[in-house]
Amino acid sequence: MSTPEKPKPFLQLAGENSLIQQTLRRCQQPVFDRHAIIVASSVHQQLLATELSNCHASAQVILEPEGRDSCAAALAGAFLALQRDPQAVLMMLAADHHIPDAEAFATAVELAKPHAEAGDIVSFGIKPNTPATGYGYILPAHPLAIGEMAKIQRFAEKPDADTAQKFMASGYLWNSGNLLFSAAAFIAEATRLVPELVTAISDAVQNARQENHVWHLDCDAYHKVPQISVDYAILEKTDKVWVMAVDYDWSDIGTWDAVAQLHNTDGNGNACHGKALANGGRNNFVHAGDRLTVLSHVDDLIVVTTQDAVLVTRKGAGECLKHLMPLLAAATLFPENIPMDSSAISRAGQSLVNGESPVVERLALGSRQSLQRQCPSGQCDHLVVVGGAATIDEADKFRLSNQVGPSCLKQKPAIAFVTIMKKRCS
Amino acid sequence: MFEAEASYRIRNDHEETLQLIVIRTKTARQ
Numbered sequence: 001m002s003t004p005e006k007p008k009p010f011l012q013l014a015g016e017n018s019l020i021q022q023t024l025r026r027c028q029q030p031v032f033d034r035h036a037i038i039v040a041s042s043v044h045q046q047l048l049a050t051e052l053s054n055c056h057a058s059a060q061v062i063l064e065p066e067g068r069d070s071c072a073a074a075l076a077g078a079f080l081a082l083q084r085d086p087q088a089v090l091m092m093l094a095a096d097h098h099i100p101d102a103e104a105f106a107t108a109v110e111l112a113k114p115h116a117e118a119g120d121i122v123s124f125g126i127k128p129n130t131p132a133t134g135y136g137y138i139l140p141a142h143p144l145a146i147g148e149m150a151k152i153q154r155f156a157e158k159p160d161a162d163t164a165q166k167f168m169a170s171g172y173l174w175n176s177g178n179l180l181f182s183a184a185a186f187i188a189e190a191t192r193l194v195p196e197l198v199t200a201i202s203d204a205v206q207n208a209r210q211e212n213h214v215w216h217l218d219c220d221a222y223h224k225v226p227q228i229s230v231d232y233a234i235l236e237k238t239d240k241v242w243v244m245a246v247d248y249d250w251s252d253i254g255t256w257d258a259v260a261q262l263h264n265t266d267g268n269g270n271a272c273h274g275k276a277l278a279n280g281g282r283n284n285f286v287h288a289g290d291r292l293t294v295l296s297h298v299d300d301l302i303v304v305t306t307q308d309a310v311l312v313t314r315k316g317a318g319e320c321l322k323h324l325m326p327l328l329a330a331a332t333l334f335p336e337n338i339p340m341d342s343s344a345i346s347r348a349g350q351s352l353v354n355g356e357s358p359v360v361e362r363l364a365l366g367s368r369q370s371l372q373r374q375c376p377s378g379q380c381d382h383l384v385v386v387g388g389a390a391t392i393d394e395a396d397k398f399r400l401s402n403q404v405g406p407s408c409l410k411q412k413p414a415i416a417f418v419t420i421m422k423k424r425c426s
Numbered sequence: 427m428f429e430a431e432a433s434y435r436i437r438n439d440h441e442e443t444l445q446l447i448v449i450r451t452k453t454a455r456q
Contacts, residue, residue, distance in 0.1 A: 361450070367438060367443070370438070373433060375434065379450055381450050383448055387445035389439075391436070391439055392437075
């Protein structure tokens with residue numbers, strides 16, 4: 001359901017509005033400035049404009065030409081916030097999390113704000129109500145009551161079921177990934193820990209092309225930005241990070257099990273969204289959209305139907321689906337009715353079925369922009385042009401699988417496909 | 427044998443935004 005064209009923040013998974021609209025509404029509490037800063041892929045510019053219009057929100061929008069993980073996004077936001085206010089304090093929020101009680105959330109932010117103003121980075125740790133295996137955990141330096149803060153003793157990756165039970169009994173908190181920090185202090189700490197990343201982001205923001213409230217980050221500068229999360233780049237290395245214990249409802253909606261838990265059930269434990277019916281069975285969840293979907297006399301299933309695909313899985317097996325994502329992405333990209341170079345598709349397909357993990361990336365380049373990329377030894381890039389036209393420079397050094405001219409890919413509206421790999425050296 | 431690493435440049439010479447999906451896989455054995 002979540003696709004590169006329309007990722008999770010733009011979906012209605014919990015309630016009538018998209019997750020990003022819910023996030024923007026949460027940020028309309030008095031503790032926040034009314035003009036949020038949104039960092040998004042430039043591919044989603046139109047989608048984002050529609051969402052902002054639908055919920056009557058205004059924002060400064062930073063568009064990334066390619067994804068560079070959360071540390072780059074946080075720093076880009078911090079640099080822009082500094083231009084607005086040298087004392088700015090930022091709340092870094094994922095656009096696809098579910099926090100139904102906006103007031104409880106705002107109260108926690110208000111409580112943490114003095115610490116952020118003093119230069120600390122405040123993380124929000126959710127008191128676990130189940131031994132979840134789908135979340136990372138945080139151990140505070142000492143046990144915390146709700147609303148209290150402590151330095152962080154350790155971060156823990158997603159645990160197995162036994163470890164999650166031990167975490168829950170030992171005062172660990174779920175790592176929500178939401179952070180509160182002063183823009184200036186955050187940049188200063190990042191400069192100490194990851195200086196090359198800060199330099200590249202600073203260049204990308206300074207050389208950004210601005211259109212009204214939209215900043216298009218400079219492609220060349222941004223391409224030099226190392227791809228690393230804020231957790232690995234900063235939080236696990238700094239001594240300035242604290243955690244505040246909170247107990248408001250929170251979910252990262254990372255699995256269909258998590259989506260199911262956000263829906264009310266009938267007397268048999270069934271929950272339906274859209275044109276769906278569950279009859280004669282128990283404990284099912286159906287997410288159907290406009291496609292009529294009927295379950296009869298089955299139990300414990302999650303069924304999701306869209307115009308393009310149908311998913312049937314057992315409740316509790318949601319984590320397993322993540323291993324299938326590269327394969328699903330490739331399947332989406334290779335529809336049978338689009339003429340493409342068969343040998344290149346075959347190579348990509350073989351890599352997938354042999355269990356190797358391909359990396360699927362979505363890029364966008366504005367008019368007259370260019371982007372330098374590295375292709376490591378032993379790997380090749382399969383480029384699929386889904387809009388506009390691309391010219392590949394230095395292509396004579398590469399073996400190109402496409403048959404559409406020397407190096408120019410222009411095939412509209414169908415999809416052009418080219419594989420880039422190093423020529424053999426004799 | 428393949429060289430250690432190579433770079434290439436993607437250009438958009440047109441008015442319309444260029445949208446690309448890049449799938450990086452291992453090179454098939456020759």
